[in-house]
Amino acid sequence: MLKIGSYSFQSRLLLGTGKFPNYEIQKKAVEASETEILTFAVRRMNIFDQSQPDLLEELNVKNYTLLPNTAGAKTAEEAVRIAKLAKASGLCDMVKVEVIGCDKTLLPDPVETLKASEELLKEGFTVLPYTSDDVVLARKLEELGVHAIMPAAAPIGSGQGILNELNLSFIIEQANVPVIVDAGIGTASHAARAMELGADGVLLNTAVSGANDPVLMAEAMRDSIIAGHKAFRAGRIPAKRYATASSPKEGMTVS
Secondary structure (H helix, E strand, O other): OEEEOOEEEOOOEEEEOOOOOOHHHHHHHHHHHOOOEEEEEHHHOOOOOOOOOOOOOOOOHHHOEEEEEOOOEOOHHHHHHHHHHHHHOOOOOEEEEOEEOOOOOOOEOHHHHHHHHHHHHHOOOEEEEEEOOOHHHHHHHHHHOOOOEEEOOOOOOOOOOOOOHHHHHHHHHHOOOOEEEEOOOOOHHHHHHHHHOOOOEEEEOHHHHOOOOHHHHHHHHHHHHHHHHHHHHHOOOOOOOOOOOOOOOOOOOOO
């Protein structure tokens, strides 16, 4: 069970709704993923700009918990304003705080992320900040009272997978709130690895929406996250330099 603030979920896959070839494929992929949480950029929704497409129009949103994000914000003030607009529209009081500090790398601004998270916590939001794999920043965000930490595996949309397993493992090790790996996942093995390291969930979008077969990839991501989480719970054997026979020599018949 994945618990984020007062919310509880069976699925540990959080899925973005953008970049799909069409609404029909989006709908099938979402259903195949068995996700319970759909995330989207508030600025790209036509609830605020009627010229924008409604990314959720083909989905029965009553079946999902919506996780609006503040993508496009460059300052804490912008992020807070976007989050309040989403909440006022009745979307959800849970928000992914995203404050980008570099247009080229799309890396988050740590100072503005801290500021935005602190203000939104005061406003009563369930706060999930998107961060780099900065171990100290993750700790400081948790000390503020955020409800989950969302460190990037790699740059947004890059599909490179986990670039710094050590830092990610440090974040997971110290955290007392869910750690949801966000950004940079490219294929099912990346998602499984995140879960094997002890992550509580994975958020992805492009890896599914940009795949040759988004529906099949959604199934693969669903299954890999389940498998990775089971492997973490089971506890893997230690890696060894030399071979170890799987069958003991004791009791063997000598010919």
